[in-house]
Amino acid sequence: MLKQTHTISINFTxxxxxxxxxxxxxxxxxxxxxxxxxxGLRQQLLIEVPVKQIKQFExxxxxxxxxxxxxxNISSSYLTSGIFVTDTWLTEGIYKDVFEMFxxxxxxxxxxxxxxxTFMPFFTGHLNWxxxxxxxxxxxxxxxxxxxELFSWPELIYTNNIGEVSHCIESLLSAKESLQxxxxxxxxxxxxxxxxxxxxxxLEYPHFHLPYYEGFNKHEDSxxxxxxxxxxxxxxxxxxxxxxxxxxxxxxxxxxxxxKSLIIKNIKHEHRRLWDYILGKHNINVRHAANxxxxxxxxxxxxxxxxxRHIIRYFxxxxxxxxxxxxxxxxxxxxxxxxxxxxxxxxxxxxSRLKGLxxxxxxxxxxxxxxxxxxxxxxxxVAKEHLGPxxxxxxxxxxxxxxxxxxxxxPLPVVTVxxxxxxxxxxxxxxxxxxxxxxxxxxxxxxxxxxxxxYYCCSVCEAPLQDFNxxxxxxxxxxx
Numbered sequence: 001m002l003k004q005t006h007t008i009s010i011n012f013t014x015x016x017x018x019x020x021x022x023x024x025x026x027x028x029x030x031x032x033x034x035x036x037x038x039x040g041l042r043q044q045l046l047i048e049v050p051v052k053q054i055k056q057f058e059x060x061x062x063x064x065x066x067x068x069x070x071x072x073n074i075s076s077s078y079l080t081s082g083i084f085v086t087d088t089w090l091t092e093g094i095y096k097d098v099f100e101m102f103x104x105x106x107x108x109x110x111x112x113x114x115x116x117x118t119f120m121p122f123f124t125g126h127l128n129w130x131x132x133x134x135x136x137x138x139x140x141x142x143x144x145x146x147x148x149e150l151f152s153w154p155e156l157i158y159t160n161n162i163g164e165v166s167h168c169i170e171s172l173l174s175a176k177e178s179l180q181x182x183x184x185x186x187x188x189x190x191x192x193x194x195x196x197x198x199x200x201x202x203l204e205y206p207h208f209h210l211p212y213y214e215g216f217n218k219h220e221d222s223x224x225x226x227x228x229x230x231x232x233x234x235x236x237x238x239x240x241x242x243x244x245x246x247x248x249x250x251x252x253x254x255x256x257x258x259x260k261s262l263i264i265k266n267i268k269h270e271h272r273r274l275w276d277y278i279l280g281k282h283n284i285n286v287r288h289a290a291n292x293x294x295x296x297x298x299x300x301x302x303x304x305x306x307x308x309r310h311i312i313r314y315f316x317x318x319x320x321x322x323x324x325x326x327x328x329x330x331x332x333x334x335x336x337x338x339x340x341x342x343x344x345x346x347x348x349x350x351x352s353r354l355k356g357l358x359x360x361x362x363x364x365x366x367x368x369x370x371x372x373x374x375x376x377x378x379x380x381x382v383a384k385e386h387l388g389p390x391x392x393x394x395x396x397x398x399x400x401x402x403x404x405x406x407x408x409x410x411p412l413p414v415v416t417v418x419x420x421x422x423x424x425x426x427x428x429x430x431x432x433x434x435x436x437x438x439x440x441x442x443x444x445x446x447x448x449x450x451x452x453x454x455y456y457c458c459s460v461c462e463a464p465l466q467d468f469n470x471x472x473x474x475x476x477x478x479x480x
Contacts (some may be wrong), residue, residue: 101163
């Protein structure tokens, strides 16, 4: 069946949304018969426009000078300033100065992050700028497209040079994506003169904690409001009312978050009744459980949301604690994935559409920090009905492995690296787990790798037995 809608993406640099601009977009969406919209992982607006209305929608956007995005959004931790992070040199003004340096539309994903916050993922971009301890200097971490390996730039770069360095790197990578980091560094230095200083201290990850980002929250003499939607859909009518209140109360900015929610800051006490009214009018609940808010699901993935709800129901019934963790679901190869614990859907060998035959790998980072790109296989080839118990056991491992919370970083748990070698397919990274065997190929649990029949092949890509390698910790390249 042909798809009846087409997804239009509209970028909001750094996640900053003008209420007036958003209201104009929503009016255009209404004329195109759109009832619901979503926000994406990169803080952009996603609109499912009926195919018959595409030309009308695009022409109306063009008339209003609104760009329908065909490039990634520049993501940032801007919205954390003042509510989640206060003791930092990276102010809202400096963020905006950085955004203005991008006079071109980047084709690479760019992240601008404060090193002291844990709300915005550090390394989900291709060019990841993270504030250093030295005022006005930045760490740069580069991840080549379609790989999970990070390269640290050997210098700290001054704020005023972020735009031109980014543009230069992008132009070099577009010509040759496989350019080695030392060659890339040399070529940039040959082309540009920029202010820099040696890296005297490596980036220190803050202890991960996802702030509760929903509902009314008191901050100094005002409130901020976080709005999350379980199905990720925001009614166009609700958002119009929200924009009208912002315009009426002179609230100049809204903020899209990387958790697909909205935040409104600086709500005055006398205006709170207006927000209470529209929340009630549109039946918006703003007090969901914390174990529902700490998930990253692919954009426009109903199957991912169904899987998330299935696991949360188990968490609720088993009263599972998830504080300090976040979870990612990856169903499509090559899509971004961020989390302490990752669910990775296996590509079925027969490519069956029967959901009962689908299997998942459960992976986790060595220190349970979601900013780590190195993943350890916990269980492979897991059926949907077994995901809840296995993930709950992994959550328990996290707490058993926890150390003194006063420490600045979380040390590696000694139990995370398997004592026995793991046999892994080098083509699709599927793990053969001797403890579970391979039921799909009639290999019983407990079958040693050395006892597999010579005709055995990878259950995902059908690679032959002799191709498998021995490894212990696998770096799964799951970021696009």
